[in-house]
Amino acid sequence: MNTALFHGDLVESRRIIYTPSDFAKTSLLHLQEIGSLQAQKPHISRRENLISYLFFIVSSGTGALVYNGQRHVLASGDCVFIDCSRSYSHETSDDLWGLKWIHFYGSNLNSIYAKYLERGGQPCFHPGNLHGFDQLWNDLYQIASSSDYIRDMRIYEKLSSLLTLLMEKSWHKNSSQVSSTKQNLISVQEYLDENYSKKITLEELADKFFINKFYLTRVFKQQFGLSVNNYLLQIRITHAKYLLRFTLQSVESIGLECGMGELYYFSRTFKKVEGISPSEYRRMW
16 A cells, blocks of 8 residues: 655645445445645645545645635634535645545445535534544544455444544534524423423424424424424334333333324334334334
């Protein structure tokens, strides 16, 4: 694996161009390239139609990213996560920047990135604490440069952790309005967790927590990845599964206890979610 330092007029860089196995390409999140650079002169790099996703950390200096028609000014401690199939460019300023980057891909990354955006994720963000991202970059670089015979699986594990961390950081915490909204959402979530057996409507939640119901619908899904109704259904189904496995209650009484009404509706809803009826689930487990 060639990890030699590259000295150029524009940058000094160290990178690994990685070739994953066929199995990794078809079945796993896989690494394409990882590296770090220190700019030597102000310059612009442009890309488009690249089948890849790019994550990078600005480790020092300042610069800018142009993506989706918007210009983002970047400084040390900022992170970028973008879909490289779209045209983009990045440039260092006179305060020459240093970057650490990861190019990676996977067959399910398009839908994961869509979920990232849906939750409020941005192309550029400032996480406050870079330790988790730095550690993952270091781990990936070490694995990619190793001769570990299961390194594709180890890379998959680290890239999954990177995506998890990106999802975690995708909710913006830098405004008092967002922080207040998030606290309200946590209160809504706790109310649903404790009152799932009751009939609950969006209108009731909006009135109880003094939130416009359309705004509640949008920001709840951004924060938790599910609509209010689907979150409530998930809680009810999970509790029903627990009662089916560990009690002798009738299927009908379980449906009523979990807030899913009469037997027919409960059975139909349970099968739609789990693929089998409540009785079949009980026999299986």
